[in-house]
Amino acid sequence: KTVAIVGCPFSGGQPKAGVDKGPIHLVEAGLVNQLEGLGWKVKFDGHHLFEDINAQDDPPIGILKNPRLVSRVTQSVANVVGDHIKNGELPVTLGGDHSLAMGTISGSLSHHPNTCVVWVDAHADINSIETTESGNIHGMPLSFLLGIGSSVPEFDWVKALLRTDSLVYIGLRDVDAGEKAILRQHNIKAFSMHEVDRYGIGKVVEMALDHVNPNRDRPIHLSFDVDALDPSVAPSTGTPVRGGLTFREGHYICEAIYETGLLVAMDLMEVNPSLADSVSVEQTVAVGCSLLRSALGETLL
Ligand SMILES: N[C@](CCCC[B-](O)(O)O)(CCN1CCCCC1)C(=O)O
Ligand SMILES: [Mn+2]
Ligand SMILES: [Mn+2]
Numbered sequence: 001k002t003v004a005i006v007g008c009p010f011s012g013g014q015p016k017a018g019v020d021k022g023p024i025h026l027v028e029a030g031l032v033n034q035l036e037g038l039g040w041k042v043k044f045d046g047h048h049l050f051e052d053i054n055a056q057d058d059p060p061i062g063i064l065k066n067p068r069l070v071s072r073v074t075q076s077v078a079n080v081v082g083d084h085i086k087n088g089e090l091p092v093t094l095g096g097d098h099s100l101a102m103g104t105i106s107g108s109l110s111h112h113p114n115t116c117v118v119w120v121d122a123h124a125d126i127n128s129i130e131t132t133e134s135g136n137i138h139g140m141p142l143s144f145l146l147g148i149g150s151s152v153p154e155f156d157w158v159k160a161l162l163r164t165d166s167l168v169y170i171g172l173r174d175v176d177a178g179e180k181a182i183l184r185q186h187n188i189k190a191f192s193m194h195e196v197d198r199y200g201i202g203k204v205v206e207m208a209l210d211h212v213n214p215n216r217d218r219p220i221h222l223s224f225d226v227d228a229l230d231p232s233v234a235p236s237t238g239t240p241v242r243g244g245l246t247f248r249e250g251h252y253i254c255e256a257i258y259e260t261g262l263l264v265a266m267d268l269m270e271v272n273p274s275l276a277d278s279v280s281v282e283q284t285v286a287v288g289c290s291l292l293r294s295a296l297g298e299t300l301l
Contacts, residue, residue, distance in 0.1 A: 131178025
């Protein structure tokens with residue numbers, strides 16, 4: 001079985017410099033060899049190069065920032081991920097900011113229309129153009145994928161093929177008012193940190209999969225934002241929020257999803273190696289690689 005590493009040095013969905021350097025740090029930490037060590041054939045044809053659009057050609061739409069750049073980059077990612085899946089490979093997309101998930105999940109859905117999405121994150125990333133307070137598109141990918149809010153012509157390539165009952169969250173703890181309304185209105189299932197505390201991660205993952213994959217027969221796309229982890233575990237990320245998942249809880253999610261045998265694509269997002277001291281950066285990168293290994297079959301025994 002082949003893993004295809006898709007390095008996406010992209011930061012256009014948010015304002016902090018550095019998140020585009022996430023992929024190179026993850027690869028340079030030895031990710032390819034680590035995955036080969038698990039028995040995977042690993043395909044990595046270099047990091048993708050996204051040429052910029054100069055600012056005057058990409059004015060905000062409403063308050064959305066870099067809309068044309070984000071749209072173009074995520075559309076190219078959708079094609080890359082879709083092609084890897086078509087080739088029978090398992091795409092592992094390294095971010096880069098979470099707006100990339102518009103591309104990765106579109107890619108999965110293009111080949112597996114019944115893909116269910118497990119979104120591990122402190123944030124819901126579901127703001128529509130009406131509800132976003134920041135205009136940072138990394139806080140919006142799911143609204144486009146679900147077709148929530150008024151459409152933005154520049155993003156018309158995103159077919160709203162994800163159903164709200166095919167999405168489940170784990171780790172939420174910083175959800176905007178507009179997003180809370182969207183989650184309620186659309187009955188989107190979310191296991192916040194409150195549920196993690198209450199039921200424990202084992203039960204939460206079981207309930208999450210029972211919700212989107214009751215017969216364990218649907219392909220799973222795992223979109224993992226490292227800020228789902230507590231900042232003490234993954235400090236070097238753009239929007240840290242205290243009270244997050246422990247190192248083990250994060251790994252348990254990945255281990256349990258691997259055990260289903262249904263994983264078809266994974267994203268590891270929002271590693272920004274320029275936001276902390278070198279020890280903390282190294283720690284964040286190492287945790288990212290470790291999570292990926294767990295999602296791809298590394299076991300403790
Ligand atoms: N919801 C936020 C954060 C999005 C994080 C994206 B992720 O998960 O990929 O890291 C935060 C908006 N928030 C509103 C109140 C004032 C501070 C910013 C937004 O910008 O939409
Ligand atoms: Mn996110
Ligand atoms: Mn987040």
